[in-house]
Structures are given as C-alpha cells and as structure tokens.
Ligand SMILES: Nc1ncnc2c1ncn2[C@@H]1O[C@H](COP(=O)(O)OP(=O)(O)OP(=O)(O)O)[C@@H](O)[C@H]1O
C-alpha cells in the first residue's frame with residue numbers, strides 16, 4: 071500500500087451536466103461550463119465575424135444578410151410550431167406587416183431607419199397578434215391553412231383597393247448609412263432574438279407555453295387561459311418576423327407586395343427541417359445552408375430547383391432529426407479521460 | 412375529523428346534461444358544505460365524470476345551475492373555474508408527458524391563482540417553483556432523493572401518474588378538490604398510503620368530492636355519498652344509509668365482490 075494506484079476512465083463530456091440535484095444542473099468545474107458554452111460561443115463568433123469576412127464582396131455580404139433574415143423567420147416558425155404547437159404558415163404575414171409599417175414610418179413620418187424598425191417590430195407584432203386572435207383556438211392543419219390565407223389576403227387587398235402604394239409599393243425608403251451598421255444591426259438583432267427566445271422557453275412562462283402544446287386541457291384545469299398563453303407566444307414570434315421584414319426593406323429601399331410572398335412562409339419550414347425542429351438554433355443553421363446553396367445554384371439555371379430539391383430530400387431522408395439534433399448528440403458523445411477519485 | 416359546517420360552498424341545482432338523445436345527467440341536485448368529503452358512486456356510464464365536467468366548466472349543462480360560494484358559475488370557462496379554487500383530477504390521466512414529473516407542477520404553480528393565493532416562498536423566482544413542486548411531490552410519496560420526481564412523466568407508472576394528477580391540483584391550493592377515480596388502477600398498498608393523505612388534506616380545510624368505484628376506501632374518508640344511475644340521482648346520505656338503499660344495491664352492487 072505505498073503509492074495510491076491512479077486509475078483513469080473515459081466518460082462523456084456531458085456527464086457533469088446531466089447530474090442534477092433538485093433543480094439545478096451541477097456544474098462542478100470551469101471546464102464543464104466550458105463544454106456547455108463552447109458551441110454557443112462558436113455560433114456567436116461565426117455570426118459576429120461574418121460581416122468582417124464578407125466585407126470584400128458586397129454581393130456575398132448581402133447573402134449573409136439574407137441568411138439572417140431567413141434565420142429570423144425560421145426561428146419564429148420553429149418557436150410557434152415546436153414549442154407552442156401552432157404550425158404557422160403566416161411567416162410572410164409577419165414579414166410584410168413589419169415591412170410596410172417601417173416603410174410608412176420612414177417615408178410618411180420621417181423616422182430614421184432604426185427607429186422605424188423598432189416601431190414596426192413592436193406595433194407590427196401587436197397588429198399581427200390581434201389579427202391572429204380569432205384563429206388561436208384552431209389546431210394543426212386548420213391553423214396552418216388559415217394563417218396561410220393572411221398574406222395572400224393582404225396581397226389581394228392591396229391590389230384591389232390600391233391601398234399602401236398599390237402594386238407599386240413604397241420607394242425611396244432610407245437605407246442604412248454604412249455597410250457596417252447594416253451588417254451588424256441585423257446580426258445583433260438575430261443573436262438577440264435567438265438567445266432571448268431560447269432563454270424564454272426555459273423560464274416558467276416558457277414552460278407554460280410548452281405545456282399548451284403538450285396538453286392544453288390540463289393547462290385549463292390549472293387556471294391558465296390557453297388563448298392568452300397562445301396570444302403571448304404569437305406576439306413573441308411576430309416580433310421576430312416583423313423585425314426581419316422591417317429590416318429587409320431598408321436594405322433595398324423599397325417595399326411591395328412581394329413582402330407577402332408565399333416562399334417567405336415556406337422557406338422557414340425547409341430551414342427548420344434541415345436544421346432540426348424544436349431547437350431554435352437548428353433553423354439558424356438551416357438558413358445558413360439553404361441561402362448560400364440557393365445562390366451557388368444560380369449557375370445551374372433552370373436546373374437550380376432540381377438540385378435544391380435533391381439536397382432538401384437528402385437531408386429529410388438521411389438526417390430527418392435535423393442537423394442540430396445530430397450535432398448535439400455527437401458533441402455529447404465525445405469522451406474524455408478523467409481520474410477516478 | 413374536521414369540523415364540518417353547514418355552510419354550502421357548492422350548490423348544484425337540477426343539472427341536466429344531454430348529448431343528443433343521451434341523458435348523461437338528469438335533474439341532479441347536490442349541495443356540498445365546507446369541510447365535506449362527498450363521495451359519488453354509480454355504475455359505469457352513470458354520469459359521474461359528466462357531472463364533474465359540468466362543475467369545472469369543461470361542459471355547459473343543458474339545464475340547471477351551479478353556484479360556488481353563492482356565485483353562479485354555470486358555463487364559466489374551465490380556467491376561470493379553476494382560478495376560483497375548484498380543481499379537478501382527470502379520470503384519464505393528463506400529465507405533461509414530455510416534461511419531468513416536477514415540471515408538471517411548475518405549470519399550476521405559475522398560474523394566476525397560485526401567485527395570488529401563494530402559500531409558497533418566493534413569489535415568482537424560477538428555482539423556487541421547482542423546489543415547491545418537489546415538496547408537493549414528496550408529500551404525495553415521490554421519494555425526494557430518488558430519481559422519480561425528475562423522470563419524464565411519460566415514463567412513470569400509473570400509480571405515480573395518479574398522484575401526479577393530485578399534485579397538479581394541490582399546487583393550485585384548491586378550496587374544493589374534485590377527484591375522479593384516483594384510487595382505481597392502484598394497488599391496495601398504494602391506496603392505503605393515499606387514504607391518510609386524503610384525510611390530512613381534508614383536515615387542512617380542503618373540501619372534497621370523490622368519484623370512486625373502490626367503495627371500502629371511499630367510505631373510510633367520505634362523510635356523505637351520492638349514488639347515480641343512468642344520470643339520475645338515486646339517493647344521498649351517510650355512507651351506511653346509501654349502501655343499504657335497495658335501489659343502490661340493485662343498480663350498483665349487483666355483484667357484491669367489492670365487499
Ligand atoms: N362528450 C360526450 N358525447 C356523447 N356522450 C357522452 C359524452 N361524454 C359522456 N357521454 C355519455 O354520457 C354517459 C355518462 O358518461 P360518464 O363518463 O359521465 O360516466 P361515468 O359515470 O364517469 O362512467 P365511468 O365510471 O366509466 O367513468 C355515458 O353514456 C357516455 O357515453
């Protein structure tokens with residue numbers, strides 16, 4: 071019994087994270103906090119460096135911004151579909167409402183872009199929430215189909231009554247004063263939306279929202295109004311969507327009925343499926359794959375959509391859980407050597 | 412036993428519930444006084460669950476009225492009724508399957524009523540609700556230091572799920588607790604551990620309505636029993652009187668195996 075015999079064993083890096091006492095995760099070392107934070111930091115850094123990396127090519131800079139726009143819409147979709155249980159095809163509605171309000175604030179009332187975006191985000195979310203109130207009791211495919219009608223209805227109304235600039239829309243909207251404000255304004259907006267929503271779903275209020283998806287009868291029996299809970303969630307989702315729409319119109323200085331276009335409702339679904347449903351980060355990754363891919367495929371001309379469809383199908387068939395769920399699993403399976411005490 | 416008063420807290424006046432041609436409830440009246448444990452018995456399909464649904468707002472009675480503390484609650488929304496302090500368990504258990512057991516209780520603890528009536532420390536902090544949730548579960552026989560309270564509700568066996576149903580109600584600080592067959596599906600030993608709990612809750616001042624098929628255990632805790640058959644009230648009174656009522660014997664106890 072001279073030297074204590076030192077033994078080592080392999081264990082998964084998430085072991086310390088999985089051990090729980092009553093309610094808190096027991097993190098017993100900086101190293102463990104590191105394992106937890108590393109992926110988050112990686113994603114944050116990627117987005118923060120993106121503008122720097124893309125600055126020599128303004129074209130790709132714009133593509134980077136399109137990634138952020140789609141990412142915002144996809145987060146909004148993922149949140150509603152996988153945390154609240156409302157499969158919304160009304161992404162274009164949020165987007166268009168945000169865009170038009172910001173355009174009006176800027177051209178009619180002379181608000182500078184960032185202020186106009188702020189007003190459009192909040193006011194737009196209130197309008198969208200009120201507009202969707204009547205369909206909140208609907209579920210599943212019924213909710214999906216009704217929300218799909220909203221943007222289509224807007225297009226027809228604008229055309230038929232020649233309101234909101236009619237088919238022309240608004241032109242000459244103020245842009246951002248530099249490449250950097252344009253880039254970082256949106257990147258920060260995306261990061262804030264992402265981390266705020268991720269935080270929200272883990273609070274008690276977020277838990278109630280998820281409970282509605284799981285079992286709304288029990289939520290009612292617990293004295294909580296299901297409609298009000300859903301309305302709050304729709305408000306959060308439309309904040310995100312309206313922000314995206316409002317930001318976009320200042321990038322291109324005009325807004326028109328294309329802000330209510332159908333693919334703005336459909337693309338987020340593709341991004342969410344590729345990235346991983348119910349993760350919020352997944353959709354961002356999905357958007358970061360889909361948008362550049364679609365740009366690269368421009369050379370293929372009319373074959374573009376075929377290649378695009380093949381890639382999508384490939385993801386759905388071979389990685390149906392979504393990239394994010396796949397990566398999380400792999401990351402947590404990484405093992406390390408530890409001393410046995 | 413608790414001091415029972417004659418102050419009525421729930422008054423059900425001639426309630427009828429028709430589903431198309433089916434009369435699930437036909438002219439049922441019942442008064443529940445503060446501190447009572449009222450048992451409701453009756454064969455399958457006699458309308459017991461329907462009555463609970465009418466009281467708690469999940470159904471609107473076709474005819475009749477229901478009053479809580481003298482205030483009409485007929486046809487009120489379920490969450491409004493629950494907010495007033497009438498909390499029910501579901502016969503077909505409805506946990507939040509995708510959440511750990513203790514998180515199931517964080518939801519009622521986040522409700523406006525729990526915030527208002529409170530009774531638990533803190534007042535809105537995240538960590539606190541979790542601890543209170545585990546406290547309540549512990550009282551219901553979830554071993555605190557085991558992994559059971561932290562397991563996904565979807566993986567728990569029936570016995571625990573039944574108690575989880577109770578836990579979700581207790582988290583609401585109920586004034587009137589309505590249990591829809593909490594004993595059924597439980598083993599004899601599980602029931603005998605629940606009976607003292609029911610008695611304790613009643614002693615704390617919670618008025619109860621218990622729908623049960625397990626008569627022996629029900630009669631230990633109930634001070635009054637109502638018997639239903641085909642949606643009609645046959646009789647009501649102290650357990651001994653109800654059990655010896657000829658119509659009850661005929662309708663319900665055709666098989667005597669419960670005794
Ligand atoms: N939503 C409904 N639509 C149509 N009929 C219903 C509905 N709910 C209940 N019923 C009918 O009402 C009658 C009473 O049902 P209820 O569930 O209240 O019985 P119960 O006494 O709770 O029975 P059990 O002991 O099996 O739980 C049954 O005949 C049932 O088929």
Ligand SMILES: [Mg+2]
Nearest residue numbers: 459460461502
């Ligand atoms: Mg029943």
